[in-house]
Amino acid sequence: MTALNDLLKFDSQTQALSQVAGRLGWDQETMMPENSGDQRGVEMAALEGVLHARRCDARVGEWLSQIHIGTQDGVIQAQLREIRLSFERAVKVPGDLAEAIASTTSMSQGKWAAARAADDFAAFAPVLEEVLALKREEGQALAVGADVYDTMLADYEPGTSAAELEQMFGALRPGLVELRGAILEKEPAQAMQGPFDEAAQLQISNLLAEKFGYDLKRGRIDKAVHPFSSGSGQDVRITTRTNPDDPFNCFYSTIHEVGHGCYEQNVDPKYLLTAIGQGTSMGVHESQSRIYENQLGRSRAFTEFLFSKMQAHFGDFGIPSAEAFYKSVNSVSQGFIRTEADEVQYNLHVLLRFDLERALVSGDLQVKDLQTAWNDRFYSDFGYHVASASQGCLQDVHWSVGLFGYFPTYSLGNVYAGCLHETLREACPQLDEDLRVGNLASATDWLRDNVQCHGGLKLPRQTISDACGFEPSEAPLLAYLKQKFSYIYDL
Structure with a gap:
């Protein structure tokens, strides 16, 4: 066998083992018994040791040196x-x-969940310090004199630096703050009247997943505290959550995770268990989940369809018309939780985390001071005080599992989604007619063919620029938000 064949076979086995590790993580979030965390930590460490040994196996370097890449x-x-x-x-x-x-x-993931339930940041702080120290050590080993945070960011969005994101977010922030301020001076949207049966929520959730193209023969939907997706190719799993007073939490968590899941299910099957057999970056991944959730799922046309389904399942729930329902779905109001935030305020939540985690990594902010720093920044940005740790610095799982550098990809994904939506509207002029009857095929087919099928074939920015025909910027997202919410709130 040639060096190329040997390398690709070896890498395919590594990719398969990595999928197994991901499935252990999925199980930990959904099905694992409560007191199994210590043993699972040992299992995860053992598997990571095998994976790490394969990834740095000297034979990989030898095979690479023998392959003439230009002839491939x-x-x-x-x-x-x-x-x-x-x-x-x-x-x-x-x-x-x-x-x-x-x-x-x-281990930290379980400690975070317990501290979050108890609203006790002090109980979690020593664990977070340990995670941060290990991730700093890893970042320093990788950076070799370069910026440690940029090295962390490269794990999730290759080819992007914190300085570039800071410039993009700096251009995004004033428009969001101005729009938010104008909206909050208006009367709030009409509220729904619950409670909403959990079983009925999950029935609609499954319907939405199928409408948006999620293949349940290659996936499944379970419940988790923090919704997420996992896997690629022929086994892609998602989770959602329910709240008896807020069915939108379930519906839009499902649509969001379906966006991630469909990306992985729609990667060209030829790339299965190869190094390009999954999404190219978390920013591009987030562009899919956010365009599914917001530009499509919260559109005026699609909410007409969703309104009819909610009437069928829940009867009269206090919203008199499809128009009032559209405004309720897109209501802008005060809140603490990033994953429940409206489109206008969501990115402000992300920018807070982006700045705080950079300060943690650099050492400018100590873990013991994180809760105070979070609360102060939140008050500065939103104008009201955080009531508890679970509504503040303990609300997200990311830092507990070492995902430093991940948060900014959420806002980058929104920027990408704005660019894709602008192009999608031009390519599919009949889109609203389709959405009104719950037909997502024209939109999801376009996204599959122009973004998702490529997997990791292209670098992130190239994936978006090739799909859109222009370099991504924050301008389309801001234009979309201003147009949408100026109509909803009569600005």
């Missing part, structure tokens, strides 16, 4: 690019450090 086609070149990046990253991180991170973050 574009697909093989992309696979070799990703394998090389993974190898060069892995050889810089000691194996015992990789195992320690896997073990500690697995």
Whole structure:
């Protein structure tokens, strides 16, 4: 066998083991018994040790050195690019450090959940300090004199720096603040009257998943405290959650995670268990979940369809018309939780986290001071006080599992979604007619063919610019938000 064949076979086995590790993580969030966390941490560390050893196996470097990349086609070149990046990253991180991170973050996740339930940041702070120290050590090993936070960011959005994001977010923020201020001077939208039966919520949730193209023969929907998606190819799983007083939490969590799930299910099957067999970055991933959830799922046309389904399941729930329902779905109001935030305020929640985690990584902010810093920044940005740790710095799972550098990809995904939506509207002029009857095919087919099928073939920015025909910027997102909410709130 040639070096290329040997390398690709070896990498495919590594990709398969990585999927197994991901499934262990899914199980931990959904099905694992309450007192199994310690053993799961040992299992995760053992598997991470195997994966790390494979990723930095000397044979990978030898095979790469023997392959003439210029003679290969574009697909093989992309696979070799990703394998090389993974190898060069892995050889810089000691194996015992990789195992320690896997073990500690697995344990930390349970500690975070307990502290969140108890509203007790002080109980979690020592664990977070340990996670942060390990991730800093990893970042320093990878950076080799470069910016540590940029190195962390590269794990989720290759080719993007904190300085670039700061400039983009700086251009985004004033428009959001101005729009938010104008909206909050208006009367709030009409509220729904619950409670809403959980079983009925989940019935509608499953219907929405299928309407948006999620293949339940290659996936499943379960419940979790913090909704997420997991897997790729032929086994892509998502979660949602229910609230008897707020069915939108269930419906739009489902649609959001379906966006992630459909991206993975729609990657070209030829790429299965290869280095390009999954989404190209978390920013592009988030663009899919956010365009599904917001530009499509919260559109005036689609909410007409959703309104009819809610009437059928819940009868009179206090909203008299489809127009009033559209405004209720898109209501802008005060709140603490990022995942429940409206489109106008969501990115302000993300920018808060972006700035705080950079300060944590740099050492400008100590973990013991995080809760105070969070609360002060939240008051500065939103104008009211955080009531509890579970509504503040303990609300997200990300830092507990070491995902420093992940948060900014949420807002970058919104920016990408704005660009994609502008182009999608031009490509599908009949879109609103389809959405009114719950037909998502024209939109989801366009996204599949122009973004999702490529998987990791292209770099993130190229994926978006090729789909849109222009370089991504914050302008389309701001234009969309201003147009939409100026109508809803008669600005």
